[in-house]
Amino acid sequence: MKLKLSLLFFSYLSLVALVNGADNERKTYIVYMGEMPEYRISAVDQHHNLLREAIKDEKIARESRIYSYEQSFNGFAARLLPHEADWLSQHESVVSVFLSKKLKLHTTRSWDFLGMNSKIPRMPQVESNTIVALLDTGVWIKSASFNDEGFGPPPSKWKGKCDKGVNFTGCNNKVIGARYFNLAGAADDDPLTPADLHGHGSHTASTAAGVAVPDTNLFGLANGIARGGVPSARIASYKVCWSKGCQDADLLAGFDAAIADGADIISVSIGGSTTTFLDDPIAIGAFHAMKRGILTLCAGGNDGPEFSTVENTAPWIMTVAASSIDRQFQSLVRLGDGTKIPGISVNTFTAAKQQYPLLNGFLARKESPKNSSACESGSLREDKVKGRIVYCQGSLGQDTIIKELGGIGIITSMDSFTDTAFPAVISASSVTVTDGQKIDRYINSTKGAATAVIDKSVTVSLTAPSIASFSSRGPQIITNNILKPDIAAPGIDILAAYSPAVTMSGEAGDNRLVNYNVISGTSMACPHVAAAAAYVKTFHPNWSIAAIKSALMTTAKPMKVQPEGAELSAGAGLIDPVSALNPGLIYEADMNSYITFLCKEGYNSSDIGLISGNKTKSCSSYPSAKGSDGLNYPTMQLRVNLSSTTISAVFYRTVTYVGQNKTMYKASVTAPKGLMVTIVPNTLSFSKQNEQQSFQVLLNGSFVGNKPWFISASLVWSDSKNNVKCPILVYKPLY
Template identity: 60%
Template sequence: NFLTCGSKVIGARYYNLENFEVENPSPADLDGHGTHTSSTAAGIAVKDASLYGIAQGTARGGVPSARIAMYKVCWGSGCSDMDLLAAFDDAISDGVDIISVSIGGASRSFFQDPIAIGSFHSMKKGILTSCSAGNNGPYPGSVENVAPWIMTIAATSIDRQFTTAVKLGNGMKATGISINTFSPKKETYPLIDGARASNSSGDHYGNISACDYGTLSMDKVKGKLVYCLGSNGQDYTIKELHGAGVITSLDAPTDTAYPTVIPGTSVQLKDGYRIDVYINSTRNPRAVIYKTRTTYMSAPSVASFSSRGPQLINLNILKPDIAAPGLGILAAYSKLATVTGDPNDSRYSPFNIISGTSMSCPHAAAAAAYVKTFHPDWSPAAIKSALMTTATTIKIKDVDAELGSGSGQINPLKAVHPGLVYDIPMSSYIRFLCKEGYNSTTISLLIGGKKKYRCSNFQPAQGTDGLNYPSMHAQLKSAESNISAVFYRTLTNVGYGNNSVYKATVTSPKDLSIKIVPNSLKFKRPHQKQSFKVFVEGGSMQNGTRILSALLEWSDSKHIVRSPIIIYNSSQ
């Protein structure tokens, strides 16, 4: 099950230990996902990269000098726990430096979660694991891969979006969101809506205006553009009916552009209403859909699909940890997969544009690898801390604040010189697990090996969260509860100078009282540790407030070490 590939991909393995029936039992990437994510992490620079001319430019991975070892554990039937654990074991044995896992699932207890178990084993060997936060946003509590030794990555936008314009026969123009690689072959096409294209037999179930499958007549759709109200993803249905293209409209604005199998775009509902009025106003409605263009947009913001906290397993650890680009990412793609994944799609491209936390995960993994090249002796927790405490605060915030973005957007250049880090040895994770209620049996199952770990042999973990984490978070179970939390923290000096003095600054809303003790830390030598406490007090959150967000900054005038402080009212 091992394949030697070349100087960039130095090896690839596949796993099917449960003997599922699979289409091609090999490491070959049949759907493009693995190629896209691995090239994002470590692809070499390629000039004039694009998807049929869209997003043209030089594409390169985060660490183009790095080499890639690939471990294929997912098939059409899913990803088995056994295969995931086997892949982790092999990756650790192979001596990899960073592991990137763009895989997720519903949160489970750590000793039942193969990614939590595998990443714990990798952490023991000095290997940081980067994982996607999940694509179930914007719903609260949807974040995945929440073990504190994992670096959990949210997805953010970059400063470009993919817009696809529509022009009607009366001259009206509207701009939608999609990835449409097709240029029009005619000046205009006949235009019809779902209601007028309905299957006259009435032998159907579904919403006709939304163009639900089985509701439309091929005779009425063939050769025409079809407008579908309040729906998305109907390009497959319209293609099957030999339509020329599709215009859809959604109730809420969308930030995610998807490739369409025929010319298509998704417009806002107000523009969809104008299109519908035009169709009703003339006997011969016509329109044209233009090829997608790349346009500028303000960034970064958290992608709508990116899963949000608070997490559901260890309630006082903030997840996701950090954010990275995951919206509309151009990267390499497998030649064995079509652009859309539809076997009837005739388009094959060496590059594709995909969105997801699967895309943000390798961005962060690359940033971690970059930091590790400067500090090969740093622990996984130190690397993760450096990325979190130097992250750029998300300026375009939504109602979820740090529950969507964690500590902010990765800034690899600053992470190389963080000044101070929050380090976490394995013994601290064991103390944390004991505080969380795991017993000796489950802890031993998680850690593996013959040694038995007993909570009675460790000092109890202190504070609200019980871990030296770079962020600080507390969940209130009742709106009537007063806010009262204390966080015990230790910082390690990784700066080059001696005799540095860091002073604490807190930015907080009026509803929170935050005290840092002591509020000044002096480091006389490298690797010296200094401890402090953070006391957070406040009244109850009965006024409907769900999130209170504050920020702690330690600064010596050369470095700024940032930690978000988040109080979440889970009863709202």
Template identity: 50%
Template sequence: MRISEKLLLAVLINLCLVATSIHGSASNTGRQPYIVYMGEVLEHGLVPEEQHRSLLTEIIEDESIARESILHSYKRSFNGFVAMLLPHEANRLMEREEVVSVFPNTKLKLHTTRSWDFLGMPLTVNRSYKIEREIIVGLLDTGVYPESPSFDDKGYGPPPSKWKGKCEVGVNFTGCNKKLIGARSYSIGHKTPHQSPADTDGHGTHTASTIVGSAVNNASLYGIGGGTARGGVSSARLAMYKVCWDNGCWDSDILAAFDDAISDGVDVLSISLGGVIRDFYNDSLSIGSFHAMKKGILTVCSAGNEGPYLLTVSNLAPWVLTVGATGIDRQFRAEVRLGNGMKTSGLAINTYSPTKQMYPLTSGIKAANYSGPDAYPDTCDWGSLGEKHVKGKIVYCAPGGIYQDYTIKVLGGAGTIIAGSDFNDTAFTFVLPTSYVDPKVGNLIDKYINTTKNPQAIVHKSKEVKVSAPFVASFSSRGPNYLSPRILKPDITAPGVDILAAFTMLESITGEPHDNRFSLFNIISGTSMSCPHAAAAAAYVKSFHPHWSPAAIKSALMTTATAMKVKTPDAEFAYGSGQINPVRALNPGLVYDLRASSYIRLLCREGYNDTKLRLLTGWNHLDCRKFQPARGYDGINYPTMTLQLHHPTKNYSAVFKRTVKNVGTKNSVYKAIVKSPKGLSVSVFPSTLAFNRVYQRKSFKVELKGEPLISNGTGLISASLEWKDSTHRVRSPIVVYKVLPYQVAG
């Protein structure tokens, strides 16, 4: 820092003496709390507290006062401390070479770790606290870490009277509280060494806190992503059903958890798991969520992480809210500097700070150990590198490898620079200093290594940068719907990239055995993270409308979602109705409501026979003939409209029949606004809907007529219908697409 900058900061310090201490009013000596920031972490072997005490003793001179003045030492990811100081002492500290800055501990406004603020839900958002505290959100996940501050129950009363669940105790789990009101674990048909609801993975704690987490100030992952961490319905209660273990998540456990959760009295279920696409009647999630729906419980599920490829979306049941992942307006980037002065940065959640100015740099090729027949040294695959060529060095790895950081860590490497893929929009946490750079940048780094006698590099700790958002995450699974082509999936998207939330202290932040970093908070990406955002939004809507059906809440979230701007032609296959807008969803105006019989009508139309549907529904006397004729093309009152073409080279037409229920103002008139591209005609009959009472229903039909669908990539064309009055906009995507290879025909 230049001297002029230090003098300016010293002046600012004196102007800020009126700042209020978080520890109460200043003492008679006039001391105030100051932050003394000293840059990166200390070198290995030094004790931060001793260095801080020694420094402060030189400034204050009275050792006892100096010792008592230190309130807290920063020592894990950066170096510094908080101390009660006088203005002239703060000025003297500013003059020290080892001190970067000194500033008063000022009271600031709360900020979230971004996702809820980004969705328009600041901490001060309008809430129905009395009802929200009666909302119980159930999760089927890896368990929960009850000691997390995100599940603090200060100020809570007893559990809602409707709660019928229980709290199991076990290894590393001593019980629940008034916020975490229930916890169960399941291991039916398989053995686990430590039966307990305790979260030894971190996934369950992360997703749970995203939904119901209490506000926790100064949350971060080793100083990265700092802010106030909180859930979308931070006053709601949590019930955890542990169904996932080291060996996976078993159907037997999932169904047992559904069975308990429905009886226990949960209001919303959030399930961030899936993967195998199976017929509804062979799928534990479809079966369980169907019975939950019948009891008035909305199940929210993740779409999967198999993007950006088509036909990869999972959790396809029409009674489930299926959620894709988007990015928010921040990224975490780790700067890379080469010995030749070149600077670049890559996506990474790198918590490590360098202890040297530069490190030797090599590549996987140069560090090769060709001992195995399947060695791929260029990508730094396991078994392909030699320890003597890696130890103490930063290693550049070409795209395509797996566990490169783990391989280099085990071999004693100092770090790695990995060339990413074309789908590089998500930061990951690694077991040693790492930056995930663009492939073109990787080529330049590789060239530098091969044309320099002693190449060097350094990877810095990650910093937060602003980016344009929202955007669909490349990993987020896409449609179309493999099982039920008449239903657009995913239904909606929510933030799922680089989400900071609570974590377990029973596992390292990467889960790798060579990682000794443990944290109460972690930054993770996946549709597993977007699912709880949507589940919290559903619980938020339910707290204002406790008697709405699951379909009505789902409709409110879908029709008020923010349409996204993307460049690819398969947009709706990636994001469905758009990104959730929880505040708008409180007052959607109109909803597309559904009963269980409506879903059966769809399944009958899809070709499910009576016997199979009985397995799914439990209705012993179900007869598909009673549900005929179907309602238009798809036979279901769904908020979106999807037409699958078996003959895209011919003209086509279809009629969709829909009914909306007025949940807005008593007297309202909605007009249909259609947006459609050339080659597709969309007509709405009637084009105006007039309501004179709340909960009144009105029906309409949408007629599509189109020219032959040109085969361009996905062979897709999209439009939209929006019902609009003076206050509300009720939007429904319309998608027409050709049958894709291996897709089940509808």
């Protein structure tokens, strides 16, 4: 059978040679060799030996190998002549040999995962006139993601300008504005320049609106097309963050400029204040943007999985949680006894051929009150760490400590953040606590020296989406009855443009400079939703920011979050930008709606007059806010007293029909035992576009027995085409 298959393969190779040209042209073939062998011979050596036998020339054999696959399976890629490939196909250790084909390019994943592939409908001219502003660390305009080839001049509405400075000589027709704000002194010794010397700003900007760049990757990880959600849109960069952080004064100056310059969408991947809205510069800036029809998107924060940690909670802001996509970067830990332990990290270092000595932090301890098991700074002996891999319990970010002491690798264990791969300055992998205990037992029970090796990261598929463990949760602490975050978007292991002015990890001792980097955070999720909002706006340029926000929320995909608190983690769910183009019904709100809401929240009339721009208009001039939350919001949340066992509330809502033909929507409710949700009326008829209908949502029930501190329900309005979803959450305070 082997001979028959080989003969068939030889015929195939001959045909390929005829099709592709002369028989002496080397092409890239993949030699698949099955599972990793049990014996300890280096896979690289095995692959080289085979190539040397096939090619008959030591130098050419060594130069021909492109990759060695030596972690999850055995094989290699090499540049071969057809007869060399045929020889390898007949070798007893080889399963198959085949040409490496050029497949269809895919995005480096998040936009395809969200259904925004290259074939979705677009409004190219309108998109090109859309301006996405980012308040961040600046932009590295030299990145291929910001190439302006094919772009015409900036839209006529654009009023911005371009500052100059180090590594920045001017804008182009893609990045049409770049300004920096440092009057608050956050830059300190930083060069005064709009150029991104941190990497964060370029990453967020390219995620939102970068042009398509093929064959991007991070040392082979996440290879594909890097592109933004609205690649034809223009970018305006406002550098408000520096090496020492982001000052409120600079941040507000950035808002001020972005609004005046003509931005359509403002993306802010910056932590907000957990204070009243009028003391929060982001809430203030976003409010004034809202008044001018500009939607502000903000990161919800990275303080999860604890509850009541969500930031940027003003109702006129769209607050974004971070979710996973369907890939993960895994770094296998191989112990000296043959045990293989899965871990995750962005580990770009190629695994060594031999194993290294392995010990834990406790065995490397020195006299110190600090926790050596967690490898705290100052707790370890240099002579014990040098040349070794160190296992550190319950910690992250100790790689710089181990490197400074001469260590060559680190294994960490935590049961939180096991969904997020982090970069390190040395070979690293993060494992679960259970697997960490296995490593500890191996170290403590091995006669002689324990050893290990950490493999370079590989990309694997996984089930998604899920909320990132680091993503901040509600309930928010500023406004009891507004659910935050609003929505979720990809924020784990996102590949996007970076700045070569800073190292890959940003840590001392790291010499890796990259043009594209993998980063995680709600900072990465925020520009995804900013792009989605811009995308919807290109089809509906006259929609209000509340309408765009509502469309994204009511069409979002519900997410299950374990063990509890789905809505507190994900809001309305995962964005579905294409579905948001035709939401059926929207929940409208304007400036007067938000003013009425602020009045209900207890803000005084003089302040209301100031922020509304009408000093003579007090709260008594606005209609009283009705219902438990006082706002026409696309979600519903109710806080009850800690000692209360009963639930009683009413929400007032008005929906606007944005479809084309006459239709009727019928309400359906999903609610747990103990909670009754009544919709009055439970059918809504519409005869024309932009017609409005109002309804009430009545909640009655109780927290029964061992019920958790929250109760989750949902309302869906459905006609023959659309399902307009609205989560309902009732909770007790955590303290």
